[in-house]
Amino acid sequence: MSQAQLTSKHPLRRTWGVIDLAGYLITFWGRRDLLWHMTVRHMRGQYKQSVLGYAWAFVNPLSQMIILSFVFSTILRVPTDDIPFPLFLFVGLVPWFFFSNALTAATDSVTGAASLVTKVYFPREVLPTAAVITKLIDLAIGLVILAGLMAYYGDAPDATSWWFPILFAIHLLFVLGLSYPLAALNLYFHDVRFLVGVALTLWFYLTPIIYPIDIVPQKYLWVFDLNPNSLFINAYRRVILYNEAPGWDKVIAGLIIAVVTFLVGYYLFKKMEPGFADRI
Amino acid sequence: MQTESDRDEIVFENVSKRFQLAEGRTLREFVPALFRGKAWAEPFYALRDVSFSVGRGETVGIIGRNGGGKSTILKLIAGVSAPSQGQVHVAGRVSPLIELGAGFHPDLTGRENVDLNASILGMTGREIQEQFQPIVDFAELWDFIDTPVKRYSSGMYMRLGFSVAVHSRPEILLVDEVLAVGDAPFQEKCLAKMHELQSAGVTIVVVSHVGQLVRQFCQRAMLIQNGRLVIEGHPDTVIQSYEDIYHPKELVV
Numbered sequence: 001m002s003q004a005q006l007t008s009k010h011p012l013r014r015t016w017g018v019i020d021l022a023g024y025l026i027t028f029w030g031r032r033d034l035l036w037h038m039t040v041r042h043m044r045g046q047y048k049q050s051v052l053g054y055a056w057a058f059v060n061p062l063s064q065m066i067i068l069s070f071v072f073s074t075i076l077r078v079p080t081d082d083i084p085f086p087l088f089l090f091v092g093l094v095p096w097f098f099f100s101n102a103l104t105a106a107t108d109s110v111t112g113a114a115s116l117v118t119k120v121y122f123p124r125e126v127l128p129t130a131a132v133i134t135k136l137i138d139l140a141i142g143l144v145i146l147a148g149l150m151a152y153y154g155d156a157p158d159a160t161s162w163w164f165p166i167l168f169a170i171h172l173l174f175v176l177g178l179s180y181p182l183a184a185l186n187l188y189f190h191d192v193r194f195l196v197g198v199a200l201t202l203w204f205y206l207t208p209i210i211y212p213i214d215i216v217p218q219k220y221l222w223v224f225d226l227n228p229n230s231l232f233i234n235a236y237r238r239v240i241l242y243n244e245a246p247g248w249d250k251v252i253a254g255l256i257i258a259v260v261t262f263l264v265g266y267y268l269f270k271k272m273e274p275g276f277a278d279r280i
Numbered sequence: 281m282q283t284e285s286d287r288d289e290i291v292f293e294n295v296s297k298r299f300q301l302a303e304g305r306t307l308r309e310f311v312p313a314l315f316r317g318k319a320w321a322e323p324f325y326a327l328r329d330v331s332f333s334v335g336r337g338e339t340v341g342i343i344g345r346n347g348g349g350k351s352t353i354l355k356l357i358a359g360v361s362a363p364s365q366g367q368v369h370v371a372g373r374v375s376p377l378i379e380l381g382a383g384f385h386p387d388l389t390g391r392e393n394v395d396l397n398a399s400i401l402g403m404t405g406r407e408i409q410e411q412f413q414p415i416v417d418f419a420e421l422w423d424f425i426d427t428p429v430k431r432y433s434s435g436m437y438m439r440l441g442f443s444v445a446v447h448s449r450p451e452i453l454l455v456d457e458v459l460a461v462g463d464a465p466f467q468e469k470c471l472a473k474m475h476e477l478q479s480a481g482v483t484i485v486v487v488s489h490v491g492q493l494v495r496q497f498c499q500r501a502m503l504i505q506n507g508r509l510v511i512e513g514h515p516d517t518v519i520q521s522y523e524d525i526y527h528p529k530e531l532v533v
Contacts, residue, residue, distance in 0.1 A: 012362035033408075034399040041385045041396055116383045120376055121359035122400055274362035277355060278299060 012274040038130035057141045092209035092233045094142035105131040106179030114280040128183040158243035170258045171232045177261030180269035187279040228257045289483045290334040295366035297327040326352040328507045337481040341494030344504035350487045372451030386430035401448040411447045419443035455486045491519035
């Protein structure tokens with residue numbers, strides 16, 4: 001560690017200004033080695049004790065896709081125009097799984113590292129961040145299945161698919177922004193993890209994943225306009241399945257939502273951080 | 281009131297640490313308490329108005345009974361916990377030797393855990409590479425470094441934890457009573473290593489409820505009792521009054 005990082009200030013004695021916040025983010029960036037090692041630790045731990053190991057990361061999305069496809073295209077017949085329903089569904093489901101798994105894991109990340117948090121100081125945001133990054137493996141596996149599905153239906157990737165990583169990067173920032181305060185609040189109230197579970201279930205049905213946004217009655221559309229996940233998932237579908245650019249207004253709206261969520265979430269996290277070790 | 285000088289590495293100014301005991305941890309407990317409009321629980325002072333400073337390269341022992349506030353002091357120095365009142369200044373990289381191997385992940389190998397633990401302690405990738413062999417050599421775990429640490433004996437576990445901590449180039453080393461465990465030859469090796477760090481100018485804070493380690497190792501000692509700093513001075517004097525308080529007359533007779 002360089003001399004400049006040695007401070008006569010207690011790491012938990014904070015001042016709050018724009019420059020300070022930038023300073024905390026720079027310190028965080030300086031610890032990216034730690035972030036990497038922590039992520040590897042999570043990845044190793046995840047399926048270590050199971051017989052099928054990483055195969056589980058395939059089983060969950062596949063089984064969900066099959067059952068949801070059966071229920072919503074064979075029984076309920078949700079209209080998806082000329083796009084095969086499993087494909088339509090999966091483009092929304094894969095990012096949703098990432099969102100949901102990442103948020104759940106991040107909420108427990110600080111409470112789960114009690115033995116570390118009470119012993120050594122390091123920027124605590126490493127913990128939820130590593131939890132979120134770990135779930136990128138599940139996302140990658142989901143994308144592999146999606147590619148297989150597209151090949152099966154003879155749907156070549158559209159020219160607009162290059163938007164996907166950009167949109168996802170914005171989405172990722174949004175997920176991180178939500179993760180920080182949830183991870184911190186979970187230390188103060190253990191109810192938070194249950195609340196997150198309930199909220200995610202409701203959020204799943206209020207996001208156009210198993211149905212297209214077009215069949216939502218006009219008078220309820222405002223709910224979807226307020227839902228950032230709706231914005232992201234509609235954009236994923238446009239660029240991957242409909243060969244349409246997401247529209248600059250959507251991209252900029254998503255970016256603003258993500259950046260504000262990240263900054264507010266990070267601020268709240270750092271604000272609560274001094275109490276962490278006392279709360280575990 | 282003490283002021284911070286260039287040579288002081290750790291300064292406590294009138295530090296108090298308050299805990300809420302039996303705090304409401306779920307909303308079911310919290311919400312009613314909010315409506316009743318009173319504090320959730322009685323506060324408990326783990327430290328009250330403690331002031332001291334430790335100079336660069338000094339070795340200081342903190343003695344006192346369990347629950348007296350020693351561990352709280354270490355947590356404040358480690359930057360894990362924040363003072364409720366007063367100021368804590370710490371200048372330098374802190375390596376806590378509290379509960380060795382706390383950050384080890386049982387499924388990871390020794391090697392992977394060295395990487396993880398060393399980066400938790402603030403070492404960069406390059407420093408870890410440079411120090412890797414010395415860490416393994418010191419812990420004497422050449423044959424087991426690629427074995428998951430859940431297969432380690434508790435002694436091996438601690439050896440690796442201690443080795444990582446002392447090789448993390450600390451400027452301030454915090455030592456809890458961990459040295460009391462482990463077999464005798466390794467204990468001696470640990471003590472020798474700590475003497476080496478001592479002569480290299482590392483500031484060391486030792487916490488103990490037994491006087492032995494403090495007597496043979498520290499230049500200065502402090503007695504903490506019920507959250508207050510009672511006496512500060514030469515280890516022999518401080519240990520004497522500690523024994524007078526807790527092991528009264530019959531031991532002398």
